[in-house]
Amino acid sequence: MARADISNIEDIQLLVNTFYSRVQGNELLGPIFNGILKDRWTEHLEKMYRFWQTILLEVPTYSGSPFPPHAKLPVSQLHFDTWLQLWHGTLDDFFVGEKAEEAKWRGSRMAEMFMYKIDYYRNNNAKPLL
Numbered sequence: 001m002a003r004a005d006i007s008n009i010e011d012i013q014l015l016v017n018t019f020y021s022r023v024q025g026n027e028l029l030g031p032i033f034n035g036i037l038k039d040r041w042t043e044h045l046e047k048m049y050r051f052w053q054t055i056l057l058e059v060p061t062y063s064g065s066p067f068p069p070h071a072k073l074p075v076s077q078l079h080f081d082t083w084l085q086l087w088h089g090t091l092d093d094f095f096v097g098e099k100a101e102e103a104k105w106r107g108s109r110m111a112e113m114f115m116y117k118i119d120y121y122r123n124n125n126a127k128p129l130l
């Protein structure tokens, strides 16, 4: 079947489900997600449908703060590169178009911002208080 752009909630669910099943199977990222989410995967996937639906379809179903759960993760640039590789790969496997490109762009910008904030947080905490 020819690829088309992301246009409805079923597309978002397909994207999110496939992406996180690849994440779960990834040797670097899988253990981190599984270790934190344990039996909360369904809840996480539903939250991520809402997050991407809000960004890509402009249906405001997500209200939350994306960064805090990432602040103290044991991750480096390599983890974000791997995350992005899986994200872009999943998008390319199923979709083509403006929304698919926006999803890649948003993912990249957020990965960049998260890594920057995580580094800042680590460096700041490492400093003596006085």
Ligand code: HEM
Pocket (backbone or CB within 6 Å): 029, 032, 033, 036, 037, 044, 047, 051, 063, 064, 065, 066, 067, 069, 070, 073, 075, 079, 080, 083, 106, 107, 110, 111, 114
């Ligand atoms: C190294 C890469 C990443 C790791 C290991 C990671 C891990 C996690 C984990 C474990 C959670 C669930 C926290 C919990 O419910 O206890 C989470 C939530 C989330 N992640 Fe990531 N993440 C990564 C990158 C990203 C990126 C690049 C984005 C940008 C799209 C993102 C967006 C989110 C959002 C929106 C949530 C839900 C926040 C909320 O609770 O409202 N993550 N992430």
